Amino acid sequence: MTQQLVLYPLLLQMFLSIVLMFCWTKISWQRVISIIGSLINVGVSIWLFSYIWENGTQIVQAGNWKPPFGIIFVADTFSATMVLLTAISGLAVSSFSSASVVAARLKFGYFPIFHFLLLGLNGAFLTGDIFNLYVWFEIIIISSFVLITLGGEKAQLEGSVKYFTLNILASMIFLTAIAVLYGLTGSLNMADLAIKIAAIDNRGLVEITAILFLVAFGIKAAVFPLYFWLPDSYHTPPSAIAAIFGGLLTKVGVYALIRVFTLIFVDDLFLENIILIVAVLTLFSGALGALVQNNIRKVFSYLIICHIGYMIAGLGLFTEVAIAGTIFYLIHDIIVKTNLFMVGGLIFRIRGTNSIRDLGGLYADYPKLSLLIAIPLFSLVGIPPLSGFWPKISLVIAGFEAEQWWVVGAIIFASLMTLIVVAKVWAAVIWKDKKELPVRLNFRYFDKLKTIRKLR
Amino acid sequence: MITPMIFLSLVSLYIGFGAEHIQQVSTRVASELIDNNQYIESVLGKEQIIGHEE
Secondary structure, three states: HHHHHHHHHHHHHHHHHOOOOOOOOOHHHOOOOOHHHHHHHHHHHHHHHHHHHHHOOOEEEHOOOOOOOOOOOOOOOHHHHHHHHHHHHHHHHHHHHHHHHHHHHHHOOHHHHHHHHHHHHHHHHHHHHHHHHHHHHHHHHHHHHHHHHHOOOOOHHHHHHHHHHHHHHHHHHHHHHHHHHHHHHHEEEHHHHHHHHHHOOOHHHHHHHHHHHHHHHHHHOOOOHHHHHHHHHHOOHHHHHHHHHHHHHHHHHHHHHHHHHHHHHHHHHHHHHHHHHHHHHHHHHHHHHHHHHOOOHHHHHHHHHHHHHHHHHHHOOOOHHHHHHHHHHHHHHHHHHHHHHHHHHHHHHHOOOEEHHHOOOOOHHHHHHHHHHHHHHHHHHHOOOOOOOOHHHHHHHHHHOOOOHHHHHHHHHHHHHHHHHHHHHHHHHHHHOOOOOOOOHHHHHHHHHHHHHOOO | OOHHHHHHHHHHHHHOOOOHHHHHHHHHHHHHOOOEEEEHHHHHHHHHOOOOOO
């Protein structure tokens, strides 16, 4: 039973999706099933994590085909941690969705698709086969595309076109890279690839293949210069969807980068330098982008890009301290970013706008809520002893040890910029006096359209 | 809408104030990633690694 434990997070999400499809019209049932299912998923993920922690890496061979021939699922500490974080974020978003997503959206299969997305994420974290990783990525793209367009508002469709185009491009590059890799080695098993790639003499071809993977996963992780789809699409869907996107979707790209560049393409100074350059430019562009935005969700979107830079920098430095910093940052970032987009949704619900210029007076009206909002915001800055502080320290130490002063400088610059951006958001949304806004025309005013037409 | 925010804020506070636990996890993950032989050995078994090396 415990050997199959690796598959339980996948099977549970698949089971939930199917059950939820049978309750297509029963929205209240869907809400309950989704929350209870997510709660069970957290339990299963904790079980998996503690089992891996005690007993080490576990594998399951699909169809009992011995590796490297069959598809395998591998749960090591890294993938078990990611599955646990997905479960925690999934539970929070599931219950947030129940309260915040309107019934009109829920009627079109919101919850089944949401659990398909979680299935795709768990699959990507647990697979040990590079082509199977591509398949899970496709499941993620299909589910996220449905979620991002659900509701069919103009801004959503505009954002989803950018999202879909760039992600399909990433998939094409990913598939090309897999084809080249298969041509070089004749294998798709990641562990087998690690051995076979190391034995190839034509290092130029190996480096080109690695760069194809870097571009494909770079688009998904939203690194410089492949990030522009993210701020244009993440501010358009409902905040619950943006929360799971902001918390987990870019992180699956980061996971893939870490997995591939620590297992298959290792000990290559050229690749490490490329990754470091990309990381530094991502830190700069994300931080500066966040600084000039006035839409609160766009600010958070640029901060996602900026903070992806920290994780990529740790990967580029490639020391134990740096990778530990990256993993710590990944854990902190998934929780904080999910929470921040939910905060954005709550602020929109209260004030009816996302514009920083028009917001204000939140502390005067909701002092306890403001204190709650302070936790993810100040964690993001890394104010000690909050969660963002520790991984940044690890990355700075790793940068000093590797004598990569420019990387250390970029990390400190991005931290300072994050502080300025968060201070700006805090001052404008929480401290500043409330601005009286004109009454917003909502759907409930649509019944007055007939009267307006008559007046013509 | 507030409950999931409180839940994630508590998790976030745990990551910050219980950083030694998270650091322990991060360090173990990092050591497994840096020394990828553990992963390869778990998937392929020792025999296949020796076969490949030969």
